[in-house]
Amino acid sequence: MEVSSKMKRTLLTVLTLGFILGFLDLAIAQTADPLSSWNDGEAKQSIIEFVSKATKQGTSDFVPVEERIATFDNDGTLWTEQPAYFQLLFAIDRVKALAPQHPEWKEKEPFASLLKGDTKAALAGGEHAVLEIVMATHAGNTTAEFREIVQDWLATAKHPVTKRPYTEMVYQPMLELLSYLRANGFKTFIVSGGGIEFMRPWTKKVYGIPPEQVIGSSIRTKYEMRDGKPILVRLPELDFFDDKEGKPVAINQYIGRRPIAAFGNSDGDLQMLQWTCLEEGISFCLYVHHTDAEREWAYDRKSGIGRLDKGLDEAKKNGWTVVDMKQDWKVIYPVDDR
């Protein structure tokens, strides 16, 4: 009986503690603002309203947890894309690192210009030049080797303007939005024009998004046994370009469900937003509008990178949320407390 009474007391303590902790959780949830970097306004309000509706049981808008799929573009939506896509800056750094192994690059465009530091001249060759740079720097290794190359680069490379590490140029308000959606049962995916294997090494740590929820552009890979070990070799051949019409195609291919929320910042995201929001049922679409020349960059209808032109008109027509970065966001990047 002694033991039993002791057990009872222990149990009671555990249960009481559990209850108190549960109560505290509830109290915190009720008081802390999960979107604290968002200024009060239409954008923030629209997000909260959508999530409240989708998660309220017993209403016609209620969406079961397994169908709460949210897709996010990456460049310009979750992290900065200026003065150039970060992956292009990575590729340029790789050209410099690989140059000693490629003496022929000294005379061959677009590499020759890149090595002289003239990025503009190198990219004058347009899409073809970019593709040459990407294939020369992204292919020819194994998937495991490429992962390490990306990790090593991110560990040391700094943004040319802010001098911050690239992974600290993610938008604090969007990190909060990702967490807020996940706390409400959403599964968050990245659907980016960027390289799928360029993103996967770091998205879990930076965004809380695991590799299997990252969709992007890809080059072909080939399975081989090398010295008794299975490897995947990255080939210099485009497999899939995950932009514009490619985004709904990829969403269907990888996820097999239609998202109920989609987030982008450019015309390249328009088809993803249409696919998500132009069907029956509750849905939410949001464009990040780059309006803050002081804290980040300001660009839209006439920009080369991240052009947002048709998308702005479509957002207005369809009642999608447009975030005015300057007005709606209290901070841009996570607070730098180093």
Add this chain to the structure above:
Amino acid sequence: MEVSSKMKRTLLTVLTLGFILGFLDLAIAQTADPLSSWNDGEAKQSIIEFVSKATKQGTSDFVPVEERIATFDNDGTLWTEQPAYFQLLFAIDRVKALAPQHPEWKEKEPFASLLKGDTKAALAGGEHAVLEIVMATHAGNTTAEFREIVQDWLATAKHPVTKRPYTEMVYQPMLELLSYLRANGFKTFIVSGGGIEFMRPWTKKVYGIPPEQVIGSSIRTKYEMRDGKPILVRLPELDFFDDKEGKPVAINQYIGRRPIAAFGNSDGDLQMLQWTCLEEGISFCLYVHHTDAEREWAYDRKSGIGRLDKGLDEAKKNGWTVVDMKQDWKVIYPVDDR
């Protein structure tokens, strides 16, 4: 005080009930056998040992939950694949259903033979004939339309030999294995040579595997706006064949992690098993060997469908588990209690 005391009593009741239920759960978990359709033996033992090791914290074999990825072939591993792949039987039924809209099929192979009921003659054209049948029956509609066609077929079609619905020709021991792995924190994926959109409409209900964890062969799709609505049209063009070397390629493409457990039944799964088990670290590979001519089918080294030849040798060489269906499984299909 009255209310407060009432509240206290209610709370105490809730907590007590919660405790009792928790205790019952624990008791059930400790006594019930999660693999009750498996006979005691090496195969069952090897599964339990692997899961125990991978989930035991503080050991060198421990695998964090997010890395517990298990991949399963479908045809012949999770459900029967005899006397033909069920998807081919679906395609043949579709040819018959679509014949009135295609009067030209009466004179055109492989359709003419199929419509006369001579499947063997129709398939004499080999891979080319199969591809023609697949494209004629799987393309030309939207993804939403195709999903409905598959669902409608499964709701009424019966297996030519057992007369069971196809979705009841899944292996009970494998259903238990899927549940057992998930109960131990594993994320279970299908990686099948079968069509990705042929499987996704029913894998959640039948296997507990949601669409975003189903990988398969695919045809190309095209994004379009039709009458103001976004659709994806299925094109008669192969996109990806998810078999043999394609399986590790697809696993890397879709999941972006190496599985730590893989399950198959044929040489078409060999590369997936190599990719999973021929690397450093804890891993588990298993072949289902079809040895039960009485309760299911018996076939291996010389079979056209699901040939298991090289795989048997590799399993022996590498110490992979080989399930002897006849010996290791108490039942094949879920008990038919109609």
